[in-house]
Amino acid sequence: xxxxxxxxxxxxxxxxxxxxxxxxxxxxxxxxxxxxxxxxxxxxxxxxxxxxxxxxxxxxxxxxxxxxxxxxxxxxxxxxxxxxxxxxxxxxxxxxxxxxxxxxxxxxxxxxxxxxxxxxxxxxxxxxxxxxxxxxxxxxxxxxxxxxxxxxxxxxxxxxxxxxxxxxxxxxxxxxxxxxxxxxxxxxxxxxxxxxxxxxxxxxxxxxxxxxxxxxxxxxxxxxxxxxxxxxxxxxxxxxxxxxxxxxxxxxxxxxxxxxxxxxxxxxxxxxxxxxxxxxxxxxxxxxxxxxxxxxxxxxxxxxxxxxxxxxxxxxxxxxxxxxxxxxxxxxxxxxxxxxxxxxxxxxxxxxxxxxxxxxxxxxxxxxxxxxxxxxxxxxxxxxxxxxxxxxxxxxxxxxxxxxxxxxxxxxxxxxxxxxxxxxxxxxxxxxxxxxxxxxxxxxxxxxxx
Amino acid sequence: xxxxxxxxxxxxxxxxxxxxxxxxxxxxxxxxxxxxxxxxxxxxxxxxxxxxxxxxxxxxxxxxxxxxxxxxxxxxxxxxxxxxxxxxxx
Numbered sequence: 001x002x003x004x005x006x007x008x009x010x011x012x013x014x015x016x017x018x019x020x021x022x023x024x025x026x027x028x029x030x031x032x033x034x035x036x037x038x039x040x041x042x043x044x045x046x047x048x049x050x051x052x053x054x055x056x057x058x059x060x061x062x063x064x065x066x067x068x069x070x071x072x073x074x075x076x077x078x079x080x081x082x083x084x085x086x087x088x089x090x091x092x093x094x095x096x097x098x099x100x101x102x103x104x105x106x107x108x109x110x111x112x113x114x115x116x117x118x119x120x121x122x123x124x125x126x127x128x129x130x131x132x133x134x135x136x137x138x139x140x141x142x143x144x145x146x147x148x149x150x151x152x153x154x155x156x157x158x159x160x161x162x163x164x165x166x167x168x169x170x171x172x173x174x175x176x177x178x179x180x181x182x183x184x185x186x187x188x189x190x191x192x193x194x195x196x197x198x199x200x201x202x203x204x205x206x207x208x209x210x211x212x213x214x215x216x217x218x219x220x221x222x223x224x225x226x227x228x229x230x231x232x233x234x235x236x237x238x239x240x241x242x243x244x245x246x247x248x249x250x251x252x253x254x255x256x257x258x259x260x261x262x263x264x265x266x267x268x269x270x271x272x273x274x275x276x277x278x279x280x281x282x283x284x285x286x287x288x289x290x291x292x293x294x295x296x297x298x299x300x301x302x303x304x305x306x307x308x309x310x311x312x313x314x315x316x317x318x319x320x321x322x323x324x325x326x327x328x329x330x331x332x333x334x335x336x337x338x339x340x341x342x343x344x345x346x347x348x349x350x351x352x353x354x355x356x357x358x359x360x361x362x363x364x365x366x367x368x369x370x371x372x373x374x375x376x377x378x379x380x381x382x383x384x385x386x387x388x389x390x391x392x393x394x395x396x397x398x399x400x401x402x403x404x405x406x407x408x409x410x411x412x413x414x415x416x417x418x419x420x421x422x423x424x425x426x427x428x429x430x431x432x433x434x435x436x437x438x439x440x441x442x443x444x445x446x447x448x449x450x
Numbered sequence: 451x452x453x454x455x456x457x458x459x460x461x462x463x464x465x466x467x468x469x470x471x472x473x474x475x476x477x478x479x480x481x482x483x484x485x486x487x488x489x490x491x492x493x494x495x496x497x498x499x500x501x502x503x504x505x506x507x508x509x510x511x512x513x514x515x516x517x518x519x520x521x522x523x524x525x526x527x528x529x530x531x532x533x534x535x536x537x538x539x540x
Contacts, residue, residue, distance in 0.1 A: 064518035
Protein backbone atom coordinates (compact mmCIF):
# COMPACT_ATOMS: atom_id res chain seq x y z
CA UNK A 1 0.00 0.00 0.00
CA UNK A 2 1.41 3.46 -0.88
CA UNK A 3 2.20 5.88 1.94
CA UNK A 4 0.47 9.27 1.93
CA UNK A 5 3.58 11.29 1.04
CA UNK A 6 4.43 9.20 -1.99
CA UNK A 7 0.87 8.99 -3.23
CA UNK A 8 0.47 12.80 -2.90
CA UNK A 9 3.76 13.36 -4.74
CA UNK A 10 2.81 11.04 -7.53
CA UNK A 11 -0.73 12.40 -7.74
CA UNK A 12 0.60 15.92 -7.97
CA UNK A 13 2.93 15.05 -10.79
CA UNK A 14 1.03 12.61 -12.88
CA UNK A 15 -2.72 12.76 -12.49
CA UNK A 16 -4.91 15.16 -14.43
CA UNK A 17 -8.19 16.53 -13.21
CA UNK A 18 -10.60 17.69 -15.91
CA UNK A 19 -13.40 20.06 -15.15
CA UNK A 20 -16.66 18.39 -16.20
CA UNK A 21 -18.54 21.69 -16.05
CA UNK A 22 -16.66 23.22 -19.00
CA UNK A 23 -17.92 22.45 -22.49
CA UNK A 24 -15.54 20.68 -24.84
CA UNK A 25 -14.67 23.80 -26.82
CA UNK A 26 -14.22 25.98 -23.69
CA UNK A 27 -11.90 23.44 -22.12
CA UNK A 28 -9.78 23.35 -25.27
CA UNK A 29 -9.44 27.14 -25.37
CA UNK A 30 -8.50 27.39 -21.65
CA UNK A 31 -5.79 24.76 -22.05
CA UNK A 32 -3.65 27.07 -24.19
CA UNK A 33 -3.85 29.91 -21.68
CA UNK A 34 -2.49 27.70 -18.90
CA UNK A 35 0.26 26.19 -21.08
CA UNK A 36 2.49 29.26 -20.93
CA UNK A 37 2.93 29.43 -17.20
CA UNK A 38 5.50 26.73 -16.34
CA UNK A 39 8.54 27.44 -18.58
CA UNK A 40 9.70 30.98 -17.87
CA UNK A 41 10.66 33.16 -20.82
CA UNK A 42 14.09 34.74 -20.96
CA UNK A 43 16.28 36.36 -23.59
CA UNK A 44 19.37 34.61 -24.84
CA UNK A 45 22.72 35.98 -23.75
CA UNK A 46 24.93 37.55 -26.42
CA UNK A 47 27.26 34.55 -26.81
CA UNK A 48 24.78 31.91 -25.79
CA UNK A 49 24.13 29.49 -28.66
CA UNK A 50 20.64 29.55 -30.13
CA UNK A 51 18.51 26.45 -29.67
CA UNK A 52 17.89 24.26 -32.70
CA UNK A 53 14.56 24.96 -34.25
CA UNK A 54 12.38 21.83 -34.22
CA UNK A 55 8.92 23.40 -34.00
CA UNK A 56 7.95 23.72 -37.65
CA UNK A 57 4.26 23.22 -36.85
CA UNK A 58 4.20 26.40 -34.77
CA UNK A 59 5.74 28.46 -37.52
CA UNK A 60 8.38 28.19 -40.25
CA UNK A 61 11.33 30.43 -41.07
CA UNK A 62 10.76 32.52 -44.16
CA UNK A 63 12.44 31.04 -47.23
CA UNK A 64 15.09 33.49 -48.54
CA UNK A 65 13.44 33.25 -51.97
CA UNK A 66 10.21 34.53 -50.41
CA UNK A 67 11.98 37.45 -48.75
CA UNK A 68 13.69 38.22 -52.04
CA UNK A 69 10.31 38.40 -53.78
CA UNK A 70 8.79 40.61 -51.04
CA UNK A 71 11.55 43.19 -50.63
CA UNK A 72 10.85 45.26 -53.76
CA UNK A 73 7.27 45.68 -52.52
CA UNK A 74 8.45 46.78 -49.09
CA UNK A 75 10.98 49.24 -50.45
CA UNK A 76 9.93 50.60 -53.84
CA UNK A 77 6.59 49.32 -55.09
CA UNK A 78 4.58 50.51 -52.08
CA UNK A 79 1.35 51.47 -53.84
CA UNK A 80 -2.10 50.51 -52.61
CA UNK A 81 -3.30 47.67 -54.86
CA UNK A 82 -6.81 49.13 -54.84
CA UNK A 83 -5.69 52.51 -56.20
CA UNK A 84 -6.95 52.68 -59.76
CA UNK A 85 -5.54 55.96 -60.99
CA UNK A 86 -1.75 55.66 -61.07
CA UNK A 87 1.15 53.32 -61.75
CA UNK A 88 1.86 52.69 -58.07
CA UNK A 89 -1.59 51.15 -57.69
CA UNK A 90 -1.46 49.26 -60.98
CA UNK A 91 1.89 47.60 -60.30
CA UNK A 92 0.82 46.70 -56.77
CA UNK A 93 -2.45 45.25 -58.05
CA UNK A 94 -0.61 43.29 -60.72
CA UNK A 95 1.67 41.76 -58.07
CA UNK A 96 -1.32 40.91 -55.89
CA UNK A 97 -3.10 39.17 -58.76
CA UNK A 98 0.03 37.25 -59.69
CA UNK A 99 0.23 36.08 -56.07
CA UNK A 100 -3.41 35.07 -56.16
CA UNK A 101 -2.72 32.87 -59.19
CA UNK A 102 0.30 31.31 -57.50
CA UNK A 103 -1.84 30.37 -54.50
CA UNK A 104 -4.60 29.03 -56.74
CA UNK A 105 -2.19 26.93 -58.80
CA UNK A 106 -0.86 25.18 -55.69
CA UNK A 107 -4.30 23.86 -54.74
CA UNK A 108 -5.77 23.40 -58.24
CA UNK A 109 -8.19 26.30 -57.94
CA UNK A 110 -9.23 29.27 -60.06
CA UNK A 111 -7.62 32.59 -58.96
CA UNK A 112 -11.09 34.10 -58.60
CA UNK A 113 -11.75 31.59 -55.84
CA UNK A 114 -8.93 32.88 -53.62
CA UNK A 115 -9.56 35.56 -50.98
CA UNK A 116 -6.57 36.96 -49.07
CA UNK A 117 -6.96 37.07 -45.31
CA UNK A 118 -4.73 37.71 -42.32
CA UNK A 119 -4.17 34.03 -41.80
CA UNK A 120 -5.80 30.65 -41.34
CA UNK A 121 -7.49 31.76 -38.12
CA UNK A 122 -9.38 34.47 -39.97
CA UNK A 123 -10.12 32.06 -42.84
CA UNK A 124 -11.51 29.51 -40.39
CA UNK A 125 -13.66 32.13 -38.69
CA UNK A 126 -14.96 33.37 -42.05
CA UNK A 127 -15.77 29.84 -43.17
CA UNK A 128 -17.63 28.64 -40.10
CA UNK A 129 -19.39 31.84 -39.10
CA UNK A 130 -19.88 33.02 -42.68
CA UNK A 131 -21.47 29.83 -44.00
CA UNK A 132 -23.55 29.17 -40.90
CA UNK A 133 -24.99 32.70 -40.80
CA UNK A 134 -25.67 32.89 -44.52
CA UNK A 135 -27.63 29.65 -44.62
CA UNK A 136 -29.18 29.94 -41.15
CA UNK A 137 -32.75 30.27 -42.42
CA UNK A 138 -32.90 26.59 -43.33
CA UNK A 139 -29.70 25.04 -41.96
CA UNK A 140 -28.82 25.09 -38.29
CA UNK A 141 -26.37 22.23 -37.83
CA UNK A 142 -22.57 22.14 -38.08
CA UNK A 143 -20.33 19.10 -37.86
CA UNK A 144 -16.69 19.22 -36.84
CA UNK A 145 -14.25 17.00 -34.93
CA UNK A 146 -12.82 17.06 -31.42
CA UNK A 147 -9.28 17.45 -32.72
CA UNK A 148 -9.73 20.65 -34.71
CA UNK A 149 -7.64 23.75 -34.19
CA UNK A 150 -8.72 26.04 -31.36
CA UNK A 151 -10.00 28.73 -33.72
CA UNK A 152 -12.40 26.23 -35.34
CA UNK A 153 -13.63 24.93 -31.99
CA UNK A 154 -14.03 28.44 -30.62
CA UNK A 155 -15.91 29.57 -33.74
CA UNK A 156 -18.25 26.59 -33.31
CA UNK A 157 -18.73 27.55 -29.67
CA UNK A 158 -19.77 31.03 -30.78
CA UNK A 159 -22.25 29.53 -33.25
CA UNK A 160 -23.68 27.35 -30.47
CA UNK A 161 -24.29 30.52 -28.49
CA UNK A 162 -26.10 31.91 -31.56
CA UNK A 163 -28.48 28.96 -31.51
CA UNK A 164 -26.77 26.54 -33.87
CA UNK A 165 -26.43 22.87 -33.15
CA UNK A 166 -22.81 21.65 -33.32
CA UNK A 167 -21.68 18.03 -33.32
CA UNK A 168 -18.07 17.46 -32.26
CA UNK A 169 -17.28 14.09 -33.82
CA UNK A 170 -14.96 11.84 -31.83
CA UNK A 171 -11.93 10.32 -33.54
CA UNK A 172 -10.54 6.83 -33.35
CA UNK A 173 -7.42 5.99 -31.35
CA UNK A 174 -5.32 6.63 -34.42
CA UNK A 175 -6.74 10.15 -34.77
CA UNK A 176 -8.76 9.44 -37.92
CA UNK A 177 -12.49 10.02 -38.13
CA UNK A 178 -14.96 7.24 -38.75
CA UNK A 179 -16.55 7.92 -42.15
CA UNK A 180 -19.62 5.89 -41.31
CA UNK A 181 -20.14 7.90 -38.15
CA UNK A 182 -19.75 11.11 -40.11
CA UNK A 183 -22.35 9.96 -42.61
CA UNK A 184 -24.79 9.13 -39.82
CA UNK A 185 -24.18 12.50 -38.18
CA UNK A 186 -25.02 14.55 -41.25
CA UNK A 187 -28.64 15.71 -41.11
CA UNK A 188 -30.95 17.41 -43.65
CA UNK A 189 -30.30 20.70 -41.81
CA UNK A 190 -26.48 20.40 -41.79
CA UNK A 191 -24.94 23.41 -43.47
CA UNK A 192 -21.23 22.70 -42.98
CA UNK A 193 -18.76 19.96 -42.18
CA UNK A 194 -15.36 21.24 -41.03
CA UNK A 195 -12.46 18.75 -40.75
CA UNK A 196 -8.79 19.67 -40.84
CA UNK A 197 -6.52 18.06 -43.43
CA UNK A 198 -3.42 17.52 -41.28
CA UNK A 199 -3.56 17.84 -37.51
CA UNK A 200 -1.09 20.32 -36.06
CA UNK A 201 -0.40 18.31 -32.90
CA UNK A 202 -0.12 14.72 -34.03
CA UNK A 203 0.31 15.11 -37.79
CA UNK A 204 -2.54 12.77 -38.71
CA UNK A 205 -3.89 13.15 -42.26
CA UNK A 206 -7.68 12.79 -42.59
CA UNK A 207 -9.28 11.09 -45.63
CA UNK A 208 -10.27 14.43 -47.13
CA UNK A 209 -11.15 13.06 -50.57
CA UNK A 210 -13.61 10.56 -49.11
CA UNK A 211 -15.08 13.19 -46.79
CA UNK A 212 -15.46 15.62 -49.68
CA UNK A 213 -17.25 13.10 -51.82
CA UNK A 214 -19.54 12.18 -48.93
CA UNK A 215 -20.43 15.80 -48.26
CA UNK A 216 -21.08 16.47 -51.94
CA UNK A 217 -23.40 13.49 -52.12
CA UNK A 218 -25.34 14.88 -49.15
CA UNK A 219 -25.36 18.49 -50.45
CA UNK A 220 -23.43 19.73 -47.46
CA UNK A 221 -20.63 22.27 -47.72
CA UNK A 222 -17.20 20.98 -46.75
CA UNK A 223 -14.53 23.15 -45.16
CA UNK A 224 -11.02 21.98 -44.38
CA UNK A 225 -8.35 23.77 -42.37
CA UNK A 226 -5.36 22.97 -44.55
CA UNK A 227 -2.88 25.24 -42.76
CA UNK A 228 -0.52 22.34 -41.97
CA UNK A 229 -1.08 20.60 -45.28
CA UNK A 230 -0.73 23.22 -48.02
CA UNK A 231 2.65 23.06 -49.64
CA UNK A 232 3.50 19.81 -47.86
CA UNK A 233 1.19 17.27 -49.48
CA UNK A 234 -0.41 17.38 -52.94
CA UNK A 235 -3.80 19.13 -52.80
CA UNK A 236 -6.47 19.46 -55.46
CA UNK A 237 -9.70 21.07 -54.32
CA UNK A 238 -11.62 19.67 -57.29
CA UNK A 239 -10.48 16.07 -56.79
CA UNK A 240 -11.23 16.41 -53.11
CA UNK A 241 -14.56 18.22 -53.64
CA UNK A 242 -13.64 20.80 -51.04
CA UNK A 243 -15.80 23.91 -50.90
CA UNK A 244 -13.74 26.02 -48.50
CA UNK A 245 -10.09 25.74 -47.56
CA UNK A 246 -8.01 27.76 -45.10
CA UNK A 247 -4.39 28.51 -45.93
CA UNK A 248 -1.73 29.98 -43.66
CA UNK A 249 1.30 31.82 -45.00
CA UNK A 250 3.69 31.29 -42.12
CA UNK A 251 3.24 27.50 -42.15
CA UNK A 252 4.72 27.18 -45.63
CA UNK A 253 7.85 29.30 -45.30
CA UNK A 254 5.98 32.49 -46.09
CA UNK A 255 5.44 35.65 -44.03
CA UNK A 256 3.30 35.92 -40.93
CA UNK A 257 0.10 37.93 -41.10
CA UNK A 258 -1.20 36.60 -44.40
CA UNK A 259 -3.31 33.65 -45.41
CA UNK A 260 -6.00 32.81 -47.87
CA UNK A 261 -9.44 31.34 -48.06
CA UNK A 262 -10.47 29.21 -50.98
CA UNK A 263 -14.18 29.60 -51.79
CA UNK A 264 -15.63 27.42 -54.51
CA UNK A 265 -17.42 29.13 -57.40
CA UNK A 266 -19.07 26.08 -58.94
CA UNK A 267 -21.20 24.94 -57.22
CA UNK A 268 -21.25 28.35 -55.62
CA UNK A 269 -20.85 28.80 -51.91
CA UNK A 270 -21.75 32.08 -50.29
CA UNK A 271 -20.75 33.48 -46.95
CA UNK A 272 -21.76 36.38 -44.79
CA UNK A 273 -18.66 38.59 -44.54
CA UNK A 274 -17.16 39.12 -41.10
CA UNK A 275 -15.43 42.35 -41.95
CA UNK A 276 -17.17 45.32 -43.56
CA UNK A 277 -15.54 48.21 -45.38
CA UNK A 278 -14.51 49.23 -48.88
CA UNK A 279 -15.63 46.00 -50.56
CA UNK A 280 -12.18 44.61 -51.36
CA UNK A 281 -11.82 40.90 -52.14
CA UNK A 282 -15.27 40.85 -53.79
CA UNK A 283 -16.86 42.22 -50.64
CA UNK A 284 -15.96 39.10 -48.68
CA UNK A 285 -13.02 40.59 -46.79
CA UNK A 286 -12.79 44.36 -46.81
CA UNK A 287 -9.47 45.99 -46.05
CA UNK A 288 -6.37 46.83 -48.06
CA UNK A 289 -4.60 43.69 -49.17
CA UNK A 290 -1.02 43.90 -47.87
CA UNK A 291 0.80 43.56 -51.18
CA UNK A 292 4.24 42.60 -49.80
CA UNK A 293 2.66 39.87 -47.67
CA UNK A 294 0.48 38.65 -50.52
CA UNK A 295 3.53 38.55 -52.81
CA UNK A 296 5.34 36.59 -50.11
CA UNK A 297 2.49 34.09 -49.82
CA UNK A 298 2.39 33.71 -53.59
CA UNK A 299 6.12 33.15 -53.80
CA UNK A 300 5.95 30.64 -50.95
CA UNK A 301 3.20 28.73 -52.75
CA UNK A 302 5.12 28.71 -56.04
CA UNK A 303 8.28 27.46 -54.31
CA UNK A 304 6.25 24.84 -52.40
CA UNK A 305 4.77 23.58 -55.66
CA UNK A 306 8.23 23.19 -57.20
CA UNK A 307 9.81 21.69 -54.10
CA UNK A 308 6.92 19.60 -52.76
CA UNK A 309 8.26 16.19 -53.73
CA UNK A 310 11.86 17.05 -52.81
CA UNK A 311 10.89 18.47 -49.41
CA UNK A 312 8.57 15.56 -48.65
CA UNK A 313 11.35 13.09 -49.35
CA UNK A 314 13.81 15.03 -47.18
CA UNK A 315 11.36 15.39 -44.28
CA UNK A 316 10.37 11.71 -44.43
CA UNK A 317 14.01 10.57 -44.26
CA UNK A 318 14.73 12.81 -41.27
CA UNK A 319 11.50 11.93 -39.43
CA UNK A 320 12.14 8.20 -39.81
CA UNK A 321 15.70 8.74 -38.60
CA UNK A 322 14.46 10.61 -35.52
CA UNK A 323 11.78 8.10 -34.57
CA UNK A 324 13.86 4.99 -35.23
CA UNK A 325 16.90 6.28 -33.35
CA UNK A 326 14.85 7.33 -30.31
CA UNK A 327 12.85 4.12 -30.17
CA UNK A 328 15.99 2.00 -30.59
CA UNK A 329 17.71 3.79 -27.70
CA UNK A 330 14.93 4.00 -25.10
CA UNK A 331 11.95 1.77 -24.31
CA UNK A 332 8.33 2.79 -23.62
CA UNK A 333 8.07 5.49 -26.28
CA UNK A 334 4.74 5.82 -28.09
CA UNK A 335 4.10 7.52 -31.43
CA UNK A 336 0.76 9.34 -31.17
CA UNK A 337 -1.50 9.19 -34.20
CA UNK A 338 -1.78 6.85 -37.14
CA UNK A 339 1.69 5.68 -38.25
CA UNK A 340 0.74 5.61 -41.96
CA UNK A 341 -1.91 8.29 -42.54
CA UNK A 342 0.26 11.17 -41.42
CA UNK A 343 2.44 14.01 -42.52
CA UNK A 344 5.94 12.77 -41.57
CA UNK A 345 7.22 16.18 -40.47
CA UNK A 346 5.01 16.25 -37.37
CA UNK A 347 6.15 13.65 -34.86
CA UNK A 348 4.38 13.48 -31.51
CA UNK A 349 6.04 11.08 -29.07
CA UNK A 350 5.02 10.17 -25.54
CA UNK A 351 7.87 9.18 -23.22
CA UNK A 352 6.35 7.09 -20.46
CA UNK A 353 7.29 7.91 -16.86
CA UNK A 354 8.71 11.30 -17.84
CA UNK A 355 6.86 14.59 -17.44
CA UNK A 356 6.62 16.46 -20.75
CA UNK A 357 7.35 19.94 -19.40
CA UNK A 358 10.37 18.62 -17.44
CA UNK A 359 11.75 17.10 -20.61
CA UNK A 360 11.21 20.36 -22.50
CA UNK A 361 13.10 22.28 -19.80
CA UNK A 362 15.89 19.71 -19.91
CA UNK A 363 16.11 20.03 -23.71
CA UNK A 364 16.89 23.72 -23.54
CA UNK A 365 19.13 23.50 -26.62
CA UNK A 366 16.21 22.42 -28.81
CA UNK A 367 13.09 24.46 -29.51
CA UNK A 368 10.25 21.98 -29.15
CA UNK A 369 6.63 21.95 -28.13
CA UNK A 370 4.78 19.84 -25.62
CA UNK A 371 1.50 18.09 -26.38
CA UNK A 372 0.27 18.72 -22.88
CA UNK A 373 -0.61 21.80 -20.90
CA UNK A 374 0.56 21.78 -17.32
CA UNK A 375 0.52 24.29 -14.55
CA UNK A 376 1.14 23.92 -10.90
CA UNK A 377 -2.53 24.57 -10.20
CA UNK A 378 -4.30 22.47 -12.80
CA UNK A 379 -2.99 19.61 -14.88
CA UNK A 380 -4.76 19.06 -18.18
CA UNK A 381 -3.47 17.09 -21.09
CA UNK A 382 -3.79 18.29 -24.67
CA UNK A 383 -7.38 17.93 -25.84
CA UNK A 384 -6.15 16.29 -29.04
CA UNK A 385 -4.32 13.58 -27.13
CA UNK A 386 -7.35 13.23 -24.90
CA UNK A 387 -9.56 12.82 -27.96
CA UNK A 388 -7.44 9.96 -29.34
CA UNK A 389 -7.77 8.17 -26.02
CA UNK A 390 -4.18 8.58 -24.82
CA UNK A 391 -3.80 7.71 -21.15
CA UNK A 392 -3.54 10.74 -18.85
CA UNK A 393 0.02 9.94 -17.87
CA UNK A 394 1.18 9.46 -21.47
CA UNK A 395 -0.60 12.63 -22.56
CA UNK A 396 1.43 14.54 -19.97
CA UNK A 397 4.60 12.97 -21.31
CA UNK A 398 4.27 13.99 -24.94
CA UNK A 399 6.61 16.11 -27.04
CA UNK A 400 6.01 17.31 -30.59
CA UNK A 401 9.01 17.32 -32.94
CA UNK A 402 8.60 19.45 -36.05
CA UNK A 403 10.84 18.78 -39.05
CA UNK A 404 10.93 20.98 -42.12
CA UNK A 405 12.69 22.08 -45.26
CA UNK A 406 15.72 23.52 -43.50
CA UNK A 407 16.21 20.81 -40.87
CA UNK A 408 19.55 19.06 -41.20
CA UNK A 409 20.67 15.57 -40.34
CA UNK A 410 23.08 16.97 -37.74
CA UNK A 411 20.20 18.76 -36.01
CA UNK A 412 18.14 15.58 -35.89
CA UNK A 413 21.08 13.57 -34.54
CA UNK A 414 21.78 16.20 -31.87
CA UNK A 415 18.11 16.24 -30.87
CA UNK A 416 18.02 12.46 -30.62
CA UNK A 417 21.20 12.35 -28.55
CA UNK A 418 19.99 14.98 -26.07
CA UNK A 419 16.48 13.55 -25.91
CA UNK A 420 17.72 10.05 -25.12
CA UNK A 421 20.17 11.40 -22.54
CA UNK A 422 17.56 13.52 -20.75
CA UNK A 423 14.81 10.88 -20.84
CA UNK A 424 17.19 8.39 -19.21
CA UNK A 425 18.18 10.98 -16.59
CA UNK A 426 14.59 11.92 -15.80
CA UNK A 427 13.48 8.33 -15.62
CA UNK A 428 16.22 7.57 -13.09
CA UNK A 429 14.70 10.29 -10.92
CA UNK A 430 11.15 9.04 -11.43
CA UNK A 431 9.59 6.94 -8.65
CA UNK A 432 7.17 5.49 -11.21
CA UNK A 433 10.04 4.25 -13.37
CA UNK A 434 11.60 2.67 -10.28
CA UNK A 435 8.34 0.86 -9.58
CA UNK A 436 8.09 -0.35 -13.17
CA UNK A 437 11.68 -1.64 -13.00
CA UNK A 438 10.70 -3.60 -9.89
CA UNK A 439 7.86 -5.19 -11.80
CA UNK A 440 4.97 -3.29 -10.20
CA UNK A 441 1.97 -2.74 -12.48
CA UNK A 442 1.25 0.99 -12.24
CA UNK A 443 -2.30 0.58 -13.52
CA UNK A 444 -3.16 -1.74 -10.63
CA UNK A 445 -2.39 0.93 -8.02
CA UNK A 446 -5.38 2.67 -6.41
CA UNK A 447 -4.37 6.32 -6.09
CA UNK A 448 -5.73 8.31 -3.16
CA UNK A 449 -6.71 11.97 -3.19
CA UNK A 450 -5.82 14.19 -0.20
CA UNK B 451 26.65 25.22 -74.02
CA UNK B 452 29.88 24.15 -72.29
CA UNK B 453 30.71 27.83 -71.71
CA UNK B 454 27.36 28.29 -69.94
CA UNK B 455 27.96 25.29 -67.72
CA UNK B 456 31.54 26.34 -66.93
CA UNK B 457 30.31 29.82 -66.09
CA UNK B 458 27.77 28.28 -63.76
CA UNK B 459 30.33 26.08 -62.07
CA UNK B 460 32.53 29.13 -61.45
CA UNK B 461 29.60 30.97 -59.83
CA UNK B 462 28.77 27.88 -57.79
CA UNK B 463 32.31 27.71 -56.43
CA UNK B 464 32.03 31.38 -55.50
CA UNK B 465 28.83 30.64 -53.57
CA UNK B 466 30.52 27.75 -51.79
CA UNK B 467 33.32 30.08 -50.68
CA UNK B 468 30.78 32.64 -49.42
CA UNK B 469 28.89 29.95 -47.53
CA UNK B 470 32.03 28.61 -45.86
CA UNK B 471 33.13 32.10 -44.85
CA UNK B 472 29.84 33.31 -43.41
CA UNK B 473 28.06 30.10 -42.51
CA UNK B 474 24.37 31.05 -42.42
CA UNK B 475 23.48 27.75 -40.84
CA UNK B 476 20.41 25.77 -41.80
CA UNK B 477 19.45 28.00 -44.72
CA UNK B 478 22.88 27.76 -46.32
CA UNK B 479 23.06 24.02 -45.71
CA UNK B 480 19.73 23.77 -47.50
CA UNK B 481 20.93 25.98 -50.37
CA UNK B 482 24.08 23.90 -50.83
CA UNK B 483 22.13 20.65 -50.72
CA UNK B 484 19.45 21.91 -53.09
CA UNK B 485 21.85 23.32 -55.67
CA UNK B 486 23.98 20.17 -55.60
CA UNK B 487 20.90 17.99 -56.06
CA UNK B 488 19.60 20.24 -58.85
CA UNK B 489 22.92 19.90 -60.70
CA UNK B 490 22.71 16.11 -60.34
CA UNK B 491 19.06 15.90 -61.43
CA UNK B 492 19.74 17.82 -64.63
CA UNK B 493 23.18 16.53 -65.57
CA UNK B 494 21.85 14.36 -68.45
CA UNK B 495 19.77 17.13 -70.06
CA UNK B 496 20.94 17.74 -73.64
CA UNK B 497 18.25 19.86 -75.35
CA UNK B 498 19.99 23.26 -75.81
CA UNK B 499 16.81 25.25 -75.12
CA UNK B 500 16.21 23.40 -71.86
CA UNK B 501 19.85 23.79 -70.84
CA UNK B 502 19.70 27.52 -71.54
CA UNK B 503 16.52 27.82 -69.47
CA UNK B 504 18.08 25.84 -66.61
CA UNK B 505 21.25 27.91 -66.73
CA UNK B 506 19.22 31.14 -66.62
CA UNK B 507 17.28 29.81 -63.63
CA UNK B 508 20.52 28.78 -61.94
CA UNK B 509 22.11 32.22 -62.54
CA UNK B 510 19.04 33.92 -61.06
CA UNK B 511 19.15 31.53 -58.12
CA UNK B 512 22.82 32.17 -57.44
CA UNK B 513 22.27 35.94 -57.63
CA UNK B 514 19.44 35.54 -55.12
CA UNK B 515 21.70 33.56 -52.78
CA UNK B 516 24.34 36.31 -52.96
CA UNK B 517 21.75 39.00 -52.11
CA UNK B 518 20.32 37.01 -49.23
CA UNK B 519 23.78 36.19 -47.87
CA UNK B 520 24.49 39.97 -47.75
CA UNK B 521 21.22 40.61 -45.91
CA UNK B 522 21.90 37.70 -43.56
CA UNK B 523 25.34 39.12 -42.71
CA UNK B 524 23.77 42.50 -41.85
CA UNK B 525 21.46 40.88 -39.31
CA UNK B 526 23.76 38.16 -38.03
CA UNK B 527 22.78 36.53 -34.74
CA UNK B 528 24.18 33.84 -32.48
CA UNK B 529 24.95 30.47 -34.03
CA UNK B 530 22.97 27.40 -33.00
CA UNK B 531 24.55 24.70 -30.87
CA UNK B 532 25.13 22.46 -33.88
CA UNK B 533 26.67 25.26 -35.96
CA UNK B 534 29.05 26.13 -33.11
CA UNK B 535 30.09 22.51 -32.74
CA UNK B 536 30.52 22.22 -36.51
CA UNK B 537 32.79 25.29 -36.59
CA UNK B 538 34.92 23.91 -33.72
CA UNK B 539 35.45 20.58 -35.51
CA UNK B 540 36.46 22.44 -38.73
